[in-house]
Amino acid sequence: MVVMGGLSTAYSPAGSHLVPAPLAARCRSVRLLRPRLATVRCSVDAANKQQVQDGAATVVAAEAPASRKECFGVFCTTYDLKADDETRSWKKLVKIAVSGAAGMISNHLLFKLASGEVFGQDQPIALKLLGSERSLQALEGVAMELEDSLYPLLREVSIGIDPYEVFEDVDWALLIGAKPRGPGMERAALLDINGQIFADQGKALNAVASPNVKVIVVGNPCNTNALICLKNAPKIPAKNFHALTRLDENRAKCQLALKAGVFYDKVSNMTIWGNHSTTQVPDFLNAKIDGRPVKEVIKDTKWLEEEFTITVQKRGGVLIQKWGRSSAASTAVSIVDAIRSLVTPTPEGDWFSSGVYTTGNPYGIAEDIVFSMPCRSKGDGDYELASDVLMDDFLWERIKKSEAELLAEKKCVAHLTGEGNAFCDLPEDTMLPGEM
Amino acid sequence: MVVMGGLSTAYSPAGSHLVPAPLAARCRSVRLLRPRLATVRCSVDAANKQQVQDGAATVVAAEAPASRKECFGVFCTTYDLKADDETRSWKKLVKIAVSGAAGMISNHLLFKLASGEVFGQDQPIALKLLGSERSLQALEGVAMELEDSLYPLLREVSIGIDPYEVFEDVDWALLIGAKPRGPGMERAALLDINGQIFADQGKALNAVASPNVKVIVVGNPCNTNALICLKNAPKIPAKNFHALTRLDENRAKCQLALKAGVFYDKVSNMTIWGNHSTTQVPDFLNAKIDGRPVKEVIKDTKWLEEEFTITVQKRGGVLIQKWGRSSAASTAVSIVDAIRSLVTPTPEGDWFSSGVYTTGNPYGIAEDIVFSMPCRSKGDGDYELASDVLMDDFLWERIKKSEAELLAEKKCVAHLTGEGNAFCDLPEDTMLPGEM
Incomplete structure (x- = not known):
């Protein structure tokens, strides 16, 4: 449950x-009277329609039997988009x-x-x-x-x-x-319980979803859950699986804007690297403000190197203190942003962050994990990793730490990815404050 | 509180x-450095801008003193919409x-x-x-x-x-x-407590809002709250005040669609008459399905006359049973619908319901109350009452009952509308199930 x-x-x-x-x-x-249609369950061709007026309801008579899937209320009604001028x-x-x-x-x-x-x-x-x-x-x-x-x-x-x-x-x-972490529950236990859910959902997707289904995993720990899911869905391209780091990206953009005293629409090229955990790396080396490198605009290097990341990560915890609940509305907005980034072309020169499968990545990050990286899309649901990315020691060391964590998480769930026996050694609690 | x-x-x-x-x-x-601008608080002319770079933040220097209004976080940032191609x-x-x-x-x-x-x-x-x-x-x-x-x-x-x-x-x-009704609280007591809030908010709107402000009252009892509000805001046209009955309209459309076995986009001309209470009148005489009178499509007169209204009214209570909370999401959607109906032209031949001021209405409803009626808008924020409306005895008798209730509610709040001493005699509990 x-x-x-x-x-x-x-x-x-x-x-x-x-x-x-x-x-x-x-x-x-x-x-019981619904037509049997393989893919468009409740809609019906105008030609097949036979209106029945029984004084109680207008229903569409067609061949039985009922679909095994459940529709709800008014959404069980047949409709025909091609019949109306507005929807044709x-x-x-x-x-x-x-x-x-x-x-x-x-x-x-x-x-x-x-x-x-x-x-x-x-x-x-x-x-x-x-x-x-x-x-x-x-x-x-x-x-x-x-x-x-x-x-x-x-x-x-x-x-x-x-x-x-x-x-x-x-x-x-x-x-x-996903199951929220109970009091005193170790991250390893959470990985196991939620990992099992995502293994089963991966199998189900593999069996019945569209072969090119796009999957966005939000339930935590989302990177490793996404890895488990894709490993259990071999028929679906691994590239199609995403772990949501967009709320982290949005929060990072907002904090850079606040620090620089500009409106948030001026911040671009904001990458979250790595795991959706406290090892995540909001990247101020590549981010831009008004088209200029952040470090040219924000001269406070100490803030960038020490406080910026913590401020982004603490955001969820502060919100719970203030509002008494976790960030449902802005999380939903970030899911919308994540989808929209895949179905609309990325603005010229910009990119967005998503936790995606690392195999074949150009940065030297370990293969076969799900790692948040900078992506660009033509708006076709697919994406490419950004190639024009700067790297320095400070950024790379932090990326390696998040990579090490994800490799350790992967070992914890080997029994769920078909890679043998799990071995779990996660020293730190890296759950983000305010996350479930 | x-x-x-x-x-x-x-x-x-x-x-x-x-x-x-x-x-x-x-x-x-x-x-402290924000420019003093009478109407656009946080935006600033490009010409007035003087960027200050202090290593901690880029701020805009301009004449003091601070505005007495509070902005929040990144929204305290100045911006200039005219400076950018996308926002110009x-x-x-x-x-x-x-x-x-x-x-x-x-x-x-x-x-x-x-x-x-x-x-x-x-x-x-x-x-x-x-x-x-x-x-x-x-x-x-x-x-x-x-x-x-x-x-x-x-x-x-x-x-x-x-x-x-x-x-x-x-x-x-x-x-x-608005204050929710506590256990055992009479509608009269709620009218008094919430009425006081809306009297004060009416005074505040009168004193400081745009002279043509549009006001939508959602807090219950919303019709009489809206009446109190407009009576305390004599500088604002009474026509600008609305009591929200749009969720009732939306629910009524959905139930007619369900009964007729059509998709809900086929239902038009749905009026909610009267009070947002159990005396409200969802009007199946004027409503249309696919352009035809409802009574031609739904032959089950007993359902229309006896069950339809109750089903619409019970919806909120059923929802609380199922979902454990009152209908926040669909109420918000209905507020959006209510605003959008005022700022976009009403489709030809159709109308929408809103609780509005009755003085001058063409239907013979008592003047000087707030009563839900069919409205049309040119999309300018204003509206006219629909004139091509059918009336029969069944509909009129129910309208009169809701009118009588609102006239009685008005007497309860005479002390808040400047009409002397209140006299309150509300025999029935007419709060809608599931409403606060």
């Missing part, structure tokens, strides 16, 4: 789970799975995805919410709020507890659900 | 409040005050406002967050997350506890903060 934001989420072993009666009943009258020119439906869907980060993220601000105003969306038996009622609540929001682009919503069903045909998998 | 979503918010009596030291200290180094063509800054800014509805709404999805991608935004002494730390947390979100359009954020400061020059006031 996986708990996120006070609500259990995201994981059950492979196999078929029946959804409890109340939910199934909601959909049944329409579901829309792109093909994009299917997005979100795990930990009943948690607070998802509660912000799902509405952003549905609004069109991520994929654009001509991109219809299917949301597939992954939860647990315990969170299923909460997932229904989330789906109800999505219904009541009347988002025109949001055409399908389904909820489920089996990743083999929820991940079917998905183009994106946003893996937010 | 006003509590919303578990955090205190939104109200302090008129007068000047000092902000505690930690916050003030954050801004001081920049604030942007519109003039719009200033938006949000009360109850530390609550959950605001936590969704503020990020939507900042993202540009409400006012458009060329509309820079200033957010002015109103809280209470008790919620001030939480407000700082919200402001920190807004900083970390790096929204290009969000140029100014300030936080405060005095409506006379926070409302200064605002173009929009979104009044979300």
